[in-house]
Amino acid sequence: MSSEKKENRICQSCQKDFTIEPDDFGFYEKMKVPAPTFCPECRLVRRLNFRNERTFYKRQCDLCKEDILSMYEKNTPFPVYCHNCWWGDNWDPMIFGVSYDFKQNFFEQFQSLLKNVPLINLFFGGKQLNSEYCNYVSNDKNCYLCFGGMRNEQLFFSKNVAFSKDSADIYSGDKLELCYENIECENSYQLIFSKQCENCTSSAFLYDCRNCQNCFGCANLRNKNYCIWNKQYTREEYFKKIQEFNIEDFQNLENLKLQFFDFYKKSIHKFAHLVNVKNSSGDNLLNTRNCQNCFDIFGTGSDNCKYTHYVVLGVKDSYDNYGMPQAEKVYETIAIGFDSNENSDYYFSYFIRGSSNIYYSRDCNSCHDLFGCIGLHNKSYCILNKQYTKEQYEELVPKIIKQMNDLPYIDDIGNSYAYGEFFPAELSPFCYNETIAQEYFPLTKIEAEKQGYKWKEREKRNYEIDIKTKDIPDNIKEVNEEIIGKVIECEHSGKCNEQCTEAFKIIESELQFYQRMNLPLPHLCPNCRHYQRLKQRNPLKLWTRTCMCDKENHLHGKEKCEVEFETSYAPDRPEIIYCEKCYQQEVY
Numbered sequence: 001m002s003s004e005k006k007e008n009r010i011c012q013s014c015q016k017d018f019t020i021e022p023d024d025f026g027f028y029e030k031m032k033v034p035a036p037t038f039c040p041e042c043r044l045v046r047r048l049n050f051r052n053e054r055t056f057y058k059r060q061c062d063l064c065k066e067d068i069l070s071m072y073e074k075n076t077p078f079p080v081y082c083h084n085c086w087w088g089d090n091w092d093p094m095i096f097g098v099s100y101d102f103k104q105n106f107f108e109q110f111q112s113l114l115k116n117v118p119l120i121n122l123f124f125g126g127k128q129l130n131s132e133y134c135n136y137v138s139n140d141k142n143c144y145l146c147f148g149g150m151r152n153e154q155l156f157f158s159k160n161v162a163f164s165k166d167s168a169d170i171y172s173g174d175k176l177e178l179c180y181e182n183i184e185c186e187n188s189y190q191l192i193f194s195k196q197c198e199n200c201t202s203s204a205f206l207y208d209c210r211n212c213q214n215c216f217g218c219a220n221l222r223n224k225n226y227c228i229w230n231k232q233y234t235r236e237e238y239f240k241k242i243q244e245f246n247i248e249d250f251q252n253l254e255n256l257k258l259q260f261f262d263f264y265k266k267s268i269h270k271f272a273h274l275v276n277v278k279n280s281s282g283d284n285l286l287n288t289r290n291c292q293n294c295f296d297i298f299g300t301g302s303d304n305c306k307y308t309h310y311v312v313l314g315v316k317d318s319y320d321n322y323g324m325p326q327a328e329k330v331y332e333t334i335a336i337g338f339d340s341n342e343n344s345d346y347y348f349s350y351f352i353r354g355s356s357n358i359y360y361s362r363d364c365n366s367c368h369d370l371f372g373c374i375g376l377h378n379k380s381y382c383i384l385n386k387q388y389t390k391e392q393y394e395e396l397v398p399k400i401i402k403q404m405n406d407l408p409y410i411d412d413i414g415n416s417y418a419y420g421e422f423f424p425a426e427l428s429p430f431c432y433n434e435t436i437a438q439e440y441f442p443l444t445k446i447e448a449e450k451q452g453y454k455w456k457e458r459e460k461r462n463y464e465i466d467i468k469t470k471d472i473p474d475n476i477k478e479v480n481e482e483i484i485g486k487v488i489e490c491e492h493s494g495k496c497n498e499q500c501t502e503a504f505k506i507i508e509s510e511l512q513f514y515q516r517m518n519l520p521l522p523h524l525c526p527n528c529r530h531y532q533r534l535k536q537r538n539p540l541k542l543w544t545r546t547c548m549c550d551k552e553n554h555l556h557g558k559e560k561c562e563v564e565f566e567t568s569y570a571p572d573r574p575e576i577i578y579c580e581k582c583y584q585q586e587v588y
């Protein structure tokens with residue numbers, strides 16, 4: 001096939017058209033993988049369905065028998081070990097090793113292995129200190145219910161947050177302190193209820209502001225002090241007015257949220273939240289070059305990536321990944337790149353730390369040259385957890401790849417998986433609605449099952465509710481330590497499709513946080529709160545749209561601006577979307 005021109009293909013799964021660009025063929029050739037047969041979105045959803053962040057179960061460690069918290073339910077076919085046991089020397093994953101059977105499909109053989117090898121209860125990329133109720137995190141201290149983040153301290157109920165402390169209810173953030181209910185904010189201090197802000201201090205309800213202090217209810221501001229609803233006040237007037245807002249009262253706060261949402265809708269929106277970005281498309285990108293269709297990339301620099309989501313430090317030459325600090329040459333992975341070498345070379349794998357040349361493997365550490373392995377440490381040249389010599393390994397792998405193409409796995413709904421596809425949905429130990437697939441691509445039970453995903457029925461919880469939602473005190477001053485540990489009803493009481501836990505408890509450090517910040521108690525459980533924030537972010541999709549600006553003083557003059565861009569604002573959204581130039585003319 002010529003790598004000079006693009007090709008349109010029909011996705012096996014959704015039957016929609018997708019395009020493979022000449023550059024993509026270049027990448028696939030370099031990685032020695034065939035071009036994909038699923039469209040980018042179906043590939044993304046397929047991966048996300050392997051990442052359960054926030055559905056926890058109580059079960060026993062199958063080695064030490066201690067009660068543990070686990071992302072796997074009680075009745076999994078495989079054993080689940082606590083962290084101490086799994087990382088300890090009292091078991092050997094190699095005893096489960098089997099010879100490759102050329103008469104049987106690869107994925108079926110992997111599935112058999114998966115039934116036997118013990119898995120770790122929760123995924124930590126590095127040492128966690130006093131932060132058990134967290135998952136897909138690393139090097140946190142005193143954190144509680146945090147998912148997908150690293151190096152945080154005293155952080156609660158947050159997702160995809162790094163290098164932050166003393167904050168709660170954050171969705172996607174970096175270097176925050178004393179922050180609450182922020183979405184996609186960075187380098188800020190005492191910032192609450194804000195979205196896409198940088199370097200802001202002692203402020204609330206800000207959208208797209210930079211270097212602002214003591215501002216309230218503002219949008220598109222730069223280097224301002226004492227502004228309210230974008231109007232300048234003196235210092236004295238400002239603090240007097242702020243008092244009147246009385247945000248420590250729950251009902252006032254709810255009204256302010258609505259007022260801010262109206263203000264937000266009327267403000268100017270750049271087509272994407274991009275900072276220091278060259279030749280890149282997507283949303284929420286920082287320091288990227290040549291990254292296409294990427295989302296939530298932070299850190300000091302990422303180059304030449306596509307379809308990659310949630311990077312903390314920096315990634316190079318990689319396609320189709322979710323959740324990694326740092327890596328190079330990676331294709332179709334989840335949660336890899338902790339302590340990685342420069343040339344990571346990970347393919348179709350997940351939960352891998354500090355390794356290289358890893359194919360179709362999971363839960364492996366400090367390994368190189370593995371194919372179809374589970375739970376290995378410090379190993380190389382293994383296939384299905386069986387040891388080979390370097391020569392044997394290098395002879396066998398090409399044969400296995402050929403056999404995978406000759407004998408592809410066909411799933412229940414008829415999708416075919418040859419070499420080059422990620423694991424079939426059926427091999428995920430999770431149900432769709434337990435995973436982050438449900439967070440970003442919510443489905444109903446019927447839709448999920450039609451697409452070949454498993455579905456988790458809601459478990460009867462039968463909580464004894466101590467405090468009904470309507471009886472939660474409106475003002476934090478009316479609350480004392482007696483609230484700690486009480487079972488509080490979630491306002492959604494399980495009726496939503498948001499992994500609602502029906503009830504929640506306030507922990508001691510959380511109460512101290514609300515008191516310190518002068519904020520009323522929440523009325524929703526942590527999962528429902530997370531889903532409300534998710535609704536405020538744009539989807540992981542791009543549409544081609546044109547600038548909506550018709551300002552006559554701009555370069556386009558009397559004609560409406562016709563600049564096209566790729567944006568995650570869907571065409572039916574209410575926001576006013578500007579191209580880079582028009583935005584720069586208005587916001588500076």
Ligand SMILES: [Zn+2]
Binds near residue numbers: 013039040041
């Ligand atoms: Zn598709």
Ligand SMILES: [Zn+2]
Binds near residue numbers: 064082085
């Ligand atoms: Zn144990």
Ligand SMILES: [Zn+2]
Binds near residue numbers: 492501525
């Ligand atoms: Zn809830």
Ligand SMILES: [Zn+2]
Binds near residue numbers: 548549562579580581
């Ligand atoms: Zn424009």
Ligand SMILES: [Zn+2]
Binds near residue numbers: 549
């Ligand atoms: Zn314009």
